[in-house]
Amino acid sequence: MSSAAHGHEVFDLEQDTGARQLIRCALTETLIVEAAAGTGKTTELVERISSVLRAGLAKIDQIAAVTFTHKAAGELKIRLRLKLDEERQAAQGEELGYLEDALQRLEEAAIGTIHSFCAQILRERPVEAGVDPNFEDIPEQEQRRLFKRSFQSWFERALEESRPGVRRVLTRMAWHSTDSPVDELQSAGWKLIEWRDFDTPWRSNSFDLKAEAQELAESVRHLSELSKRCQKPSDELFRSLRPVRDLHSWLENTRRRPDYDTIEARLIKLKKDLNQDKKKGRGVFAEGVLREDVIRLRDHLIEHLENFIQRADANLAAVLHAEMCDLIDAYERLKYTAGKLDFADLLIKTRDLIHDNSEVRSFLQHRFQRIFVDEFQDTDPQQAEILMLLAADESAVNDWRKIKPVPGKLFLVGDPKQSIYRFRRADVVAYQDVRDTLVAGGARIVHLAKSFRATWPIQECVNAAFSAEMQENRETAQAGYVPLLGGIPSIADQPSIVALPAPICCTGPNHQRAEHSSSTLRASFDVQRPTGSGNATAGTPYLCRAPRLANCRRLHRHRYRLKGFPSRS
């Protein structure tokens, strides 16, 4: 199948071979390798490291290789050991010397996750980083425990001091929330802790709660009094205005000592209540009161309330954020006292160390001559900043966007399509930003397309399904698609693909949709492939009957455009 049909750059096997050759030989060029799963990314990474070592461009202790998991790091180390052993047998002269030296000191290679890499830097430079030289990194469970302790003391303090933001938020939650207000506040605090490196205060719009609430109270009073003139309790419009009368009555009762936090909470609730019942009723509303006027006033009040809530929310968020800053301090203090660092600390403190301390930056830039990164699409901006600063050719520059990487120092391998850690800040846009910065600094992008994992019918199917759907788009954080080429041979007497249509939901509203999607799938088979005498032949895809799943709520999200599969149901 031709990928050109989908408007993509055409890749062929020859180009793929060329790309792989480039990885092994263009050792003084910064390369960004984009490749799908199964195209041999890690193998190429090992090849590149081995080539650099063999050429004597760096010693083993001058290499840093960053992987996503500990297991991947362990495997990479072993694969490198095997590769070096293999290369040594064929090497001669200077190359042999370099390879033997690498093998002798393989334990010195900094191969690990980004967190273990940062921990290594911090352990070697604790004074400059301002951390306990004997710090322990804490697992997430322990981290949560520490946070709970700091939250508890922070919360008690906040209640004692009656902080306005906390007061407001608790009052709101008491009126609206079904969960425990403390739990909700705690969960907000946890999120703030996770994003603590973004310490810029939130913008607070000018918002005068007292004045705005008084203005709204006046509207409520007016509407309430108007509605009280209705003499027919069963009137739908009159009934729909009961929350207004309730609030008015409550405001009257508390007029002597108004509590604006509660007034705010009740105004929010009023909007919700009014939206629940917007009946207009008919006939005469009250003597001298036009129904249309009351409806107009009600709609106006709802609109006014919406506006008020929007500004109150924005104001509260900023106030609460400021009030929760000492929660972060308390958490940091607790860790500091215990001599512990969490995962975020490892990154934040390393980034600060490299960013702020030019001596350390320069030392580390010199120390790590080559940096290899696997699964680069999962690297968040902070991690990318650390790596970019280490790769810079000018030690005086500490803005990662302005650096120019030393040619050949960085070798990044990733697959933007596999970027699934957006919740950890590692989204495609961040990846694209770093990639573009590097390209502007002279890096070259290399694509690997030949797959060593799947048979060609599978690849063709995947290409057909995703080529058209995945067009690179920054605005929608969508990665582009590079079609797969080649493939391994099919297994004899075994189909390559068994296409299972979306499960048919036996109950619920999805039932009809699922049935429809299944039939669409069948109808889309416009290309016939030989099926032998009803049995699937090697590599030939076939379609199975859709499985029936009770209460299946999750249906396939992608629209599979599978074409050319015979059906066997």
Added chain:
Amino acid sequence: LEDLFTENPNNLKSNFRVPRYQPMLEEAMSRAGIPVYFSMGSARPDPAGRAFLALLGCAADGCSATGFAEYLSIGETPQVDSSGHSVQLELKFVLPEDEILGPFTAGVPDQGDGDEDAASIPTPIAWERLLIHASVIGGRERWHRRLKGLEQEYQLQLGELRRTSSTTEVEHIQTQIERLQKLERFALPLIDMLAALPRNAVWREWLTHLRQLATLSLRNPESVLAVLAELEPMAEVGPAGIDEVISVLSSRLRFLRREPPDRRFGRVLVAGIEEARGRSFDVVFLPGLVEGLFPRRMLEDPLLLDVSRVRLSGGLPLREDRVMAERQLLHVAVGAATKHLIVSFPNMDLAQGRARVPSLYALEIARAVEGRIPELQRFELETQAKAEARLTWPAPVNPLHSIDDGEYDLSWYRDHVDTPGSCTYLKTNQSLYNSLLARYERWEKKWTSWDGLVKTDASVRQILGAHRLEHSVYSASSLQHFAACPYRFYLYGIYGLKPRETVTRLEQLDPLTRGALFHAVQFRFFQKWRQRPDAQLEEALASLDIVLDSIADKYEEDLAPAIPRVWRAEIEELRTDLREWLRLWYTRLPEWEPLHFELAFGLGPVDSEHDSVSNSKPVVVLNRMRLRGSIDLIEQHRSRPVLRVIDHKTGKRPTRQAVAIGGGSTLQPALYALASEALLGKSVETGRLEYCTQRGGYTVTDIKVDNNTRQYLDHALKIIQTSIESGFLPTAPQQGACSVCDYRLVCGPHEELRVKKWKPPIEALEDLRSLP
């Protein structure tokens, strides 16, 4: 190891680097009956240390009752004198158990030998329950106030009971008072001491306080005092808060470290690799050859980086020297083995739940054996095959290779799971056995005794006979449980199983408390209103506000809400609901005259919380059942001689509206109507459910009490009666019933699915559920 052990235990050695694995190794060796010598000593949980930590946790948590209950549960409470006060042991010098003074600590008595006078130790019988009854929750003042308050309450009850009740009840209350006094004498001085702990202080001050606390609160405080003595050098450090103090003490007090025995011969040596230097053993075990553990990640010395070392002198060790030293350790470990070397690595880090890979050293050893470095995947598969135990089945393939009976059985069952009787082993833990069997049986098509009360014999039916509707007294709500699920009715109405009470600060009003508060306010209001029945609405509203404030204050004192602001907001919400309810009530006053409020029957002696015409005896309804309960409001029509019975609801209105008995789930209006007729001798026209909150939309459901309703009710009671008589009360929940059921823990989460999949024989129940 057991096989090798028979050769000569003196020549066995296991190399060991990470102390946290020691307890597991210790347990495994003990199970296998292999004597072992840990060169680094051993550790045992220290109950005294843990009790002390619980007490400090209680102090950190504002003298919380839960923290104190945890301390009590460890059973390290000290001796008490004749007056019930705990005896403060004389403060004596206890040596720290460190390496210098360690040998002098031999005189420290062993823990938990039980040589004390058992009679002098306070037995905290029902103390936790008393803490709940007193709603202690926390705070020094509250401890004093609530315990005294409960004692006064008991004294009042005692005075009342002495006039009216049997001696058994009097004795019960007397016992409660004695227990409470013991608890007060024991706990209050401790609470005072906890409350007096400094917020921030230097360690010298802390150590003084902690020593006093330990001698007052622990039966065997020596181990704690020894740790405190170890911390003496920190006297000038600080100031530190209680959290920091707990954090410092936590790791030191949880375990009691024991020095290794003097002689190691006759035991397997478990030691670090360094200790193998210059020694040889027949067999050496080298575990943990995993990436990141052995070899360790090589770092530069932060005090003097390699660059500076090179500049200063050629002789200072560099990173590469440390690499060589680590390799040297591998050589030492391997070289110490003269006959067998057994190397292992874990493929899973259980603490972190992540996969691990063998280290380069493991592969280097394989290369030494095979002549080449094995391919990783093959190596992992082959080594996995050697280690037969799996996380999912931790036993060897051959039972003869097991280390103890338990592992033998587990190994044997690997191939005999389907053999009849193979589950017998599980019976050693009856609870686990019951739990697994229940889960298994409940997915079978056949309905068995695991599905509630299904197959009962004559003896059970005889017991149930005492719970027939005409013998036992039931409330309307317990009968309503039957339609939701007969087993729930059994657990609630017959078995009387209640959810466990807890003593924590209230964060938010739960529906039950909200309902109770609402009803309490209504009742008090009605009492006041009765004195001024001609009061105008505005006056009544003001009166309602006063009542609400006073009752809310009482509830606030009892429940100790954690966040006053949330509490106040919820009370305000309640106020809105009450005010609207009152307005609506006033609109019908011209037509209906209120007669009785909280009219109780069958709830025991009539008290001030119920209407004066209440009856202590239950009411017989339809000659079929004995009913107890309390009717919120009874009204009489001003022009017709008929009554209306009202029950106030504070929750949401159900989607299915009852016409008569609502499929057995709305029995209350009809039952209360008949009870009112029996009590007051007047005809009841309607039973009304009044949803008097915004959640319920201020709506009403009227049940006409006519012949049809009576017949439906009679039919429903007959069905319930037959079920009790025949002992058939299965777990057959209605859709959605389990989500609001207190007994979900008993049945598990799948009962509704089960009913849907294998329909139980519940025709009668379905008949009941179909009634209007």
